[in-house]
Amino acid sequence: MEQQLTLVLLPKDASSSRTFLKFFLYFFLVAIAYYFFISLDSPPLSPSGDASSSKCDLFTGEWIPDPSGPLYTNLSCHHIQDFQNCMLNGRPDVNYLFWRWKPSGCDLPKFNPSQFLERVRNKWWAFIGDSIASNHVQSLICILSQVEEMVEIYHDKEFRSKVWRFPSHNFTLSIVWSPFLVKSETLDGSSEIQLYLDRLDHKWTHQYSNFDYVVISGGKWFLKETIFHENNTVTGCHYCHGKYNLTDFGYDYSYRKTLKLLRSFVQSSTHKPLVLFRTTTPDHFEYGEWNTGGYCNRTMPFKEDEAKLKTVDDVMREVELDVFQNFREGSIKFRLLDTTGMSLLRPDGHPGPYRHPHPFAGVKHRSSVQNDCLHWCLPGPIDSWNDVMVETILNR
Numbered sequence: 470m471e472q473q474l475t476l477v478l479l480p481k482d483a484s485s486s487r488t489f490l491k492f493f494l495y496f497f498l499v500a501i502a503y504y505f506f507i508s509l510d511s512p513p514l515s516p517s518g519d520a521s522s523s524k525c526d527l528f529t530g531e532w533i534p535d536p537s538g539p540l541y542t543n544l545s546c547h548h549i550q551d552f553q554n555c556m557l558n559g560r561p562d563v564n565y566l567f568w569r570w571k572p573s574g575c576d577l578p579k580f581n582p583s584q585f586l587e588r589v590r591n592k593w594w595a596f597i598g599d600s601i602a603s604n605h606v607q608s609l610i611c612i613l614s615q616v617e618e619m620v621e622i623y624h625d626k627e628f629r630s631k632v633w634r635f636p637s638h639n640f641t642l643s644i645v646w647s648p649f650l651v652k653s654e655t656l657d658g659s660s661e662i663q664l665y666l667d668r669l670d671h672k673w674t675h676q677y678s679n680f681d682y683v684v685i686s687g688g689k690w691f692l693k694e695t696i697f698h699e700n701n702t703v704t705g706c707h708y709c710h711g712k713y714n715l716t717d718f719g720y721d722y723s724y725r726k727t728l729k730l731l732r733s734f735v736q737s738s739t740h741k742p743l744v745l746f747r748t749t750t751p752d753h754f755e756y757g758e759w760n761t762g763g764y765c766n767r768t769m770p771f772k773e774d775e776a777k778l779k780t781v782d783d784v785m786r787e788v789e790l791d792v793f794q795n796f797r798e799g800s801i802k803f804r805l806l807d808t809t810g811m812s813l814l815r816p817d818g819h820p821g822p823y824r825h826p827h828p829f830a831g832v833k834h835r836s837s838v839q840n841d842c843l844h845w846c847l848p849g850p851i852d853s854w855n856d857v858m859v860e861t862i863l864n865r
């Protein structure tokens with residue numbers, strides 16, 4: 470994990486009749502929502518989803534107390550990676566488990582795994598990205614495994630890319646490790662990564678035609694020491710300390726090029742899965758950065774005005790919105806999964822030191838323990854990404 474962390478984190482008027490109609494519609498919708506809410510086991514409930522989401526911005530809201538807690542525990546889910554198994558690793562506080570995301574304009578239904586599996590029968594769903602994408606897929610697996618255990622049918626050498634099947638639903642789920650989304654390579658003995666900004670990573674593109682649903686994301690890897698290749702020439706770099714006399718164009722340059730390439734791929738591909746792009750995930754290191762003793766010891770969500778996006782996430786999200794905001798033309802099935810804001814409000818959701826069991830055993834200075842304030846505890850706030858994902862994908 471030391472290595473994983475290092476890898477991931479490197480540097481860092483209206484007439485009264487209209488009003489009446491609105492009120493009527495509102496109460497009608499509430500009644501429908503209520504009806505479906507209290508009868509969760511009844512047949513598919515897309516009407517409530519359609520009704521609430523057509524007006525509701527799912528991504529603006531607040532975290533409200535949820536005494537019912539998560540859908541799974543460290544005991545009922547057998548697929549939590551040790552690094553994210555905060556309870557097993559001894560995290561003492563549990564308050565962070567009892568919140569749910571409440572969009573300002575509507576209620577977000579809690580994930581219903583049986584319904585989900587029914588909806589995705591015979592489908593293939595893929596996540597593409599870095600270790601945060603793995604974190605996300607693990608949360609989904611933990612939720613789904615409460616209804617049906619899956620079978621792993623493939624993993625790569627490093628156990629980073631995997632394929633699972635849920636046999637009784639003939640549902641296939643993949644995680645494809647591709648932190649840059651474009652072709653990348655590290656030459657022997659060099660620290661920098663070669664990025665080919667005009668070639669997408671074959672690893673995911675060659676499988677693309679299999680997928681019915683794709684959740685794709687980029688992120689912090691673009692902050693690393695990278696050399697940019699375009700048109701078979703080296704055009705620039707990022708964080709390369711003036712090596713080879715190259716111009717540092719910044720991570721926003723490579724990130725923008727990558728997302729534009731991704732966009733035109735989705736646009737021109739004859740295969741049209743439903744594609745979702747998940748926006749940047751904020752870290753919550755305080756009192757320092759990941760490599761300078763930073764930590765995250767908060768135990769409560771932020772209120773909206775307490776949180777501020779760090780520059781890096783601000784820049785990345787801006788690139789993401791810039792490239793994808795109005796990308797929903799013609800036959801393209803595309804949605805933005807803008808989880809940045811809701812995640813920003815959860816400084817309490819990270820493993821911190823509890824990446825390992827007994828992190829402070831035999832340690833002289835607590836400050837010398839490496840903290841993880843980027844990935845998310847399971848169970849934890851990242852479970853809510855699946856609530857908004859389902860609402861975004863299936864019910865709209």
Ligand SMILES: *[C@@H]1O[C@H](CO)[C@@H](O)[C@H](O)[C@H]1NC(C)=O
Pocket residue numbers: 543544556557
């Ligand atoms: C689950 O978490 C509890 C603490 O809440 C811990 O005592 C127990 O060992 C954990 N079990 C597993 C299997 O992770």
Ligand SMILES: *[C@@H]1O[C@H](CO)[C@@H](O)[C@H](O)[C@H]1NC(C)=O
Pocket residue numbers: 591592593639641
């Ligand atoms: C299972 O799903 C795949 C697509 O993921 C489909 O090609 C296949 O026909 C399905 N099998 C059955 C028995 O329905």
Ligand SMILES: *[C@@H]1O[C@H](CO)[C@@H](O)[C@H](O)[C@H]1NC(C)=O
Pocket residue numbers: 699700704
């Ligand atoms: C790469 O080549 C294309 C077409 O020849 C050109 O439009 C583009 O500006 C070139 N890009 C760079 C970075 O040189």
Ligand SMILES: *[C@@H]1O[C@H](CO)[C@@H](O)[C@H](O)[C@H]1NC(C)=O
Pocket residue numbers: 713714
């Ligand atoms: C970088 O540029 C300087 C000044 O133009 C030159 O003296 C030096 O040889 C160049 N270094 C490399 C590695 O090309």
Ligand SMILES: *[C@@H]1O[C@H](CO)[C@@H](O)[C@H](O)[C@H]1NC(C)=O
Pocket residue numbers: 766767768
């Ligand atoms: C977190 O650490 C800071 C500085 O060490 C301390 O002032 C604060 O009380 C701690 N917060 C919690 C919730 O433990």
